[in-house]
Amino acid sequence: MKELKNLNDVKDIKIDPERPLFSASHDEIIAGMTTDIYFIKTMEILRHMNISQKEVVAEIFPRKHGVMCGTEEVINILKNKNVEVYAVPEGETFEPKDTVVRIKGPYEEFGIYETALLGVLAHSSAWATAARACREAAGERLCICFGARHVHPAVAPVMERAAIIGGADNASCILAAKFLGREPSGTIPHAAIIMAGDTVKIAKVYNEIMPPDSPRIILVDTFKDEAEETINVAEALGKDLQGVRLDTPGERGGVTPDLVYEVRKRLDLKGYDYVKIFVSGGLTPERIKVLIEAGADAFGVGSYISGASPIDMTLDLKMVDGKPIAKRGRIPGMIDNPKLKRVK
Template sequence: MEEIKSLNDVKNIKIDSKRRLFSANHDEILAGMTTDIYFIKTMEILRHMNISTKEVVAEVFPRKSGVMCGVEEVLSLLQNKNIEIYALPEGETFEPKDTVMRIRGSYEEFGIYETVLLGMMAHPSGWATAARSCREAAGDKTCICFGARHVHPAVAPVMERAAVVGGADNASCILAAKLLGREPSGTIPHAAIIMAGDTVKVAKAYDEIMPPDSPRIILVDTFKDEAEEALNVAMALGKDLEGVRLDTPSERGGVTPELIYEIRKRLDQKGYDYVKIFVSGGLSPERIKILIEAGADAFGVGSYISGATPIDMTLDLKMVDGTPVAKRGRIPGLKDNPKLKRMK
């Protein structure tokens, strides 16, 4: 698919009536089909005026502090362009109005991609920032991203990858983990236990057929009291049981510190002190801290990460043909950031 160059190219775009999904594919993104139309109009005007090839320096800055993510996709987007790119490495922190990316080259080389590259950094940086907050709250405890079900599947791997960049230990989304060179984390949902009608039966089947590197962590909140079921599963699996997972719904009060404390004590009293307590469902950094104090060992965080607000990113042209420029209210010329690294 050819890169969009003109309004005529936009007019000629035809959408297959049998198209099954609404998300943009890679070729459509690279062709510029997800940009705002006014950038195409801008290129038409600049070419008409014979100034589209002027050398510019563009800088991107955020509206609030956070953790940088999305740089790798921007580099892939612009890899065939004759430009220089400087940026913060992924995982690096930034403050409001910091320069997080600088692009130097002919405006015609990258101008139509402003919408795309900003979007590639805005939401991933928001997800990474939320994950960093969870990481800091969890300390040395395991924290895994369980957020794929809360976002459109086209961006689920982008979101969970961003969570790992921000500090999550792993992702449950298969594609996200594979993109990171890892194996996805996760055990079983309530559906398996509901289908079988018995938690212990499912736990035994899991232990029998799953590969050795698949952790034996079993849900214990489906049918019976969580403390009772935790003991039943521990008795059935013995030393093979790595942990029990609590995902008690809000209709039953959710996972409380008191519940975790009781389960920890009851497991310890029966000699199952090696069994960890894994918690998921409605977690936030504040709840993670409280649940750690009660005895929780690991966390699966979903909506707190997946629902994070994008960090608004703005791209300004700061130099045109070597002359410092800026829109009214901004300072002309480059704003240095010692954290910037040459990327391209």
């Protein structure tokens, strides 16, 4: 697929009426098909003026504090371009107005990718930042991203990979975990228990047929009182049971500190002090802290991470033909950041 060069190329784009999904393919992104149209018009004008090859320095900066993520995709988008790229490594923090990416080379080499580069960094960094807040709230306790169901499947692995970069221990999305050389984390949904009609039956079969490295953590809120079902499952699985998951819906008041406390005490009274309490459903860093005090051991966080607002990123040209320049309100010339590393 050829890179878009002009408005005629845009007009020539034909969409297959049988196309199953509306998300952009990798080739379409690299070809510039997700850019704002005015960058194509810009290249037409600059080429007409014979100035599109002027060497420039472009810098990207955020509007608020966050955790850097998306660097690897930035590198890959610019992989075959004649440019130098400097970036803050993934997982590092940044402050408002920090230079997080610097691109040096002919403007024609990368101009049409501004939209894609900013979008990659804005969303990935936001997801990583939200995950970092959960990580800090959870401390050393397990924290897994369960957010794939809240976003379009085309970006679900991007989001959950970003969550791991930000500090989540793992992801439930298969592709996200595989990108980072991990096995995805998760046990069973309510659907399995509803189909079988009984939590204990499912727990026994799960324990019997799942591989040894699949954690024995069982949902206990489907049909019965959570504390009652917890003991039922613990008695059925004994030492094999590693944990129970509380995911009480909002219609029932959600997972409260009192519920966690009761489940913990009832487990301890019956001698199941080794069974951990895993909580999911509507979690935030604030709720994580409160639930830890009540006795929770691990967390599955979804919408707090997946629903994080993008961190607004801006790209400015700061040098043209070796001369400092900037739009009004910005400082001409490069703004250094010691965290920047040469990545291409």
